[in-house]
Amino acid sequence: MSGIESVLKETRRFPPAASFVEHATVPGREAYNVLCDKAVNDYEGFWGELARELLHWQKPFSRVLDSSQAPFFRWFDDGELNASYNCIDRHLPHKANKTAIIFEADDGQVEHISYQQLHDRVARFANGLLSLGIGRGDRVVIYMPMVPDAVVAMQACARIGAIHSVVFGGFSAGAVRDRVQDAGAKAVITANEGLRGGKSVPLKATVDDALADAACPTVQHVIVLQRTPAQPAWQPGRDLWWHELTQGQADHCPPVAMNAEDPLFILYTSGSTGKPKGIQHSTAGYLLGALNSYRWIFDAKENDVFWCTADVGWITGHSYVAYGPLAFGATQIIFEGVPTYPDAGRFWQMIERHKVSIFYTAPTAIRSLIKLGAKLPQQYDLSSLRLLGSVGEPINPEAWMWYYEVVGGSRCPIVDTWWQTETGSHMIAPMPGSLDIKPGSCTLPLPGILADIVDEAGAPVEPGKGGFLVIKKPFPSLVRTIWNDPDRFKKTYFPDEFNGEYYLAGDSANRDEDGYFWILGRVDDVLNVSGHRLGTMEIESSLVANPLVAEAAVVGKPHDIKGEAVVAFVVLKDARPEGEEARRIAAELKNWVAHEIGKIAQPDEIRFGDNLPKTRSGKIMRRLLRAIAKGEAITQDVSTLENPQILDQLQQTQ
């Protein structure tokens, strides 16, 4: 376990201000302890009560948890409900005119959408989908820019019981194709173009590429939102405009009563091996997790203006844009653009303009904004802020302090939220009115989340010792299975090494003397680049698919802004290139990966070798490659290597 010990010694701590505690949803440590005790003493009673209190059921459930098919757990499984009804309709009697979404476009134009208007847009689009024969259980891939229509599309699917699978708009045609095929999607929803930082993104053309050569025979319809005047290539019979589909549709569409366990969506995420995994979430358990954590961790109040900067292509954009805040009936910002356009003051200007009270973003964004203008926030009135959040990767204490002091005016608690695509909602994060916070720690689990740190044998480790992060009991918002691959689900998340009982998160962590969790990073071959998960295998496969490449190994190295950067070690089929030729081929391979997977997966650095360091059994020694990528001296024992001389070569070439 020596590889995952933390060297961090952070002693600063910040208790919540009395004025914050006074109005907090969960006020004070004692109130938090009471909830934790309640969950431990009556686990099913605790979750059952929350599910009854927070969700609207069309048919009430009589059973909370069914573990008979473990690890395929079922929650509230004889109940029926509709997620879209819970996010929209139930608010209409008392807040039809409340703003649900404040949309700020890339060019700064602003649109306010009330709950009634959102309802009508969702109903019209849902009726449009129904008119195409899309309904319960059908899969629909959504490949959209960050505009309210993306949320409308997700909510419309939920309303009619179709299973959406959102693919991040920065992914390439190949990535779209893989996901459409795996999901067996009947329709793809996209836009002619997206707009980001003043540039247009050709989404429809990418979808055309993905579907070319009859690669995706299940797709019958491509629905295209007209975001810009551009006229894309058109396949009559398959392609139709969003505005034509919804024209004349009724603004009323009855929400279908779904079983609690019916899949609400699939979201693909990177794993350590093979192709991306289709993480399948349930309707009731997922929605309960998203709403309840929104309420607790963001200390949500009726008049908050909430802004989560995540794109709907990621889980954060699902739970804390498309579902959690709407289920609460909140007002939230949706932003089409990027934090640095027209300049690095954009976020701060928007917080001032829309009087944002809760701001939730990623460490990578914070680090890049520090670099581009550490003093910029002081030029704006950020006094509306009362709470800040962080998600996606560990936040380094110095970035945390800047966020706390300069953005939050030393007045706003920071909720550092640890969770995953698979967990659906926050798992370890401070209840802001209950816990002291420490820069760089995600603090303690939410009540009802039995997180722990264990060794290889599943035994708890002492405080201060690194180990595997596990969750010892199933919880409602946990992934139900991997779409089309239940065996992989079981092996990945409930492996036999831990008796098949614990959910294995794939992260290492340790705990300090207060029991606070400090996340150290992934234990598998998953990289975290700018808060986005990338499997090294996926990037390697894409490199090897290039005709020039014989073999490739990919590792991460620390990066100031992105957290981690991709470094690829490549063996060509021809002789190892040098000088100008090496630079030319490296550039070509970088573009290749950007084209195959997406720009986020593009290597920062490519090194060529005659071979890769391998053991006698042929296994690539990645830890050596990691050391080379970091420029570290190799102190490890290399006697088991087949070809130790290759290390010198890889260290020299660049």
Ligand code: WTA
């Ligand atoms: C990492 C994003 C430290 C972690 C919600 C996890 C974090 C992976 C934090 C999941 C955090 C996420 N502190 N690490 N607050 N939040 N991570 O599925 O390694 O895109 O396993 O979900 O991000 O990434 P995913």
